[in-house]
Amino acid sequence: MTTEAALTTESALTLPPFYCPFPPASRPDAEEIESRAVEWITRQGAYRSRAYLDALTRARAGIVVTQAMPDAVPDRVQIAADFMYWGFTFDDGNLDEGALGDQPAEAIEFLGTMARVAENPRSELLPENPWAASLRDLTRRVAACATPEQTQRWITGLQTLFYGLAWETRYRARGRRPDLDTCLMIRRGSIGMEPLTSLNDMADGYLLPPEVYHSPLVRALREICWTLIICDNDLYSFNKENRRDTSYFNYVHSLAQENDTSPRDALPDAVALRDRIMNLFLALREQTTPDAPPELRRYLTSLGLWLRANIDWATSSSRYLPDSGRPRPGALYTDQPVHHRLEPPALPSVDWWWQLLDTRTTTQPGGRSESDLAR
Secondary structure, three states: OHHHHHHHOOOOOOOOOOOOOOOOOOOOOOOHHHHHHHHHHHHHHOOOOOHHHHHHHHHHHOOHHHHHOOOOOOOHHHHOOOOOOOHHHHHHHHHHOOOOOOOOHHHHHHHHHHHHHHHHOOOOOOOOOOOHHHHHEEEEEEEEHOOOOOHHHHHHHHHHHHHHHHHHHHHHHHHHOOHHHHHHHHHHHOOOHHHOOOOHHHHHHHOOHHHOOOHHHHHHHHHHHHHHHHHHHHHHHHHHHHHOOOOOOHHHHHHHHHEEEEEEHHHHHHHHHHHHHHHHHHHHHHHHHHOOOHHHHHHHHHHHHHHHHHHHHHHHOOOOOOOOOOOOOOOOOEEOOOOOOOOOOOOOOOOOHHEEEEEEEEEOOOOOHHHHHHO
8 A cells, every 4th residue: 555545544543642731721701702703704704605604613713812812902812813713714715625725826826915915904905805804904903002013023924824825735736745844844834823923922912022032042932832733733633634635734644754654653753753842842941931031931931822722722623623523522631742852853944943952951851951861
């Protein structure tokens, strides 16, 4: 059996426990925020069908934002919840399951135009398109309560999203899966976490100074957060996608392809890679925290909240459930990673993260320093 055939015929994989040492969070107005997000996307008309919107509503996409932003100002966390619905309907309706998903030339033209709408909501481009109109609404709301610097972060995040979505169309058109490093590069854009995490400080009512926000270390921690969310989403959605054979961008698939093995056999290595990245996130955060100003401490906390919220939400969301629709039990967590070392995984696009480690002070999970382990 070829690897490609093996990807589509195996029985369901059993998910291992998640190593995610962050506490859960919630807010008392979560249901109100979720309801308003559904009302907003319905009012905007930015969805492909009523049946699709009903299914997405059952997924409760806005709840993850309420878990990730427990202390955010209500009208600002509402922007993020509305964007969650917008992001899902935009990708599903136009690209992932839409007419442009395997049409690179047409997709690039459309996404490039959308990027201009994001850059300047005053533009009159795509006047009849509901996704363009609703994106204008989101961007105006961000600008109304953000500094110019924070607004530009949001716009840059949207540009990255559109770039990633355009890149995906190339692989769908060729009917091929990317290699692992390329898969993660594409998904760091197309998953839409850059615009979401660009709202972290604005939503909580403070400004992370530009020289801190754009520093290599904080940039790395953001990218690591996005990558961990990619991995966790792919683990949760793997069985559903594998049976339907609809995804070219699941990192377990890409790892199995590189190793010329089945996804079942690739799963332990996929989890080990995910835990290795989590180890790095924790080590860099620990390295940064002692001298961090209050704003940076809050920002680092917010990244951890996103990691936990994403798993907690995906545990029960219908978007990641198998076709049976049966609810899963609560997410299972472990306090130990399956991979304990702190060495880079030989992925060219991300190995630079590990170069930021101060090995003199970095400790391994379990309290042993890297230098101790090298003895």
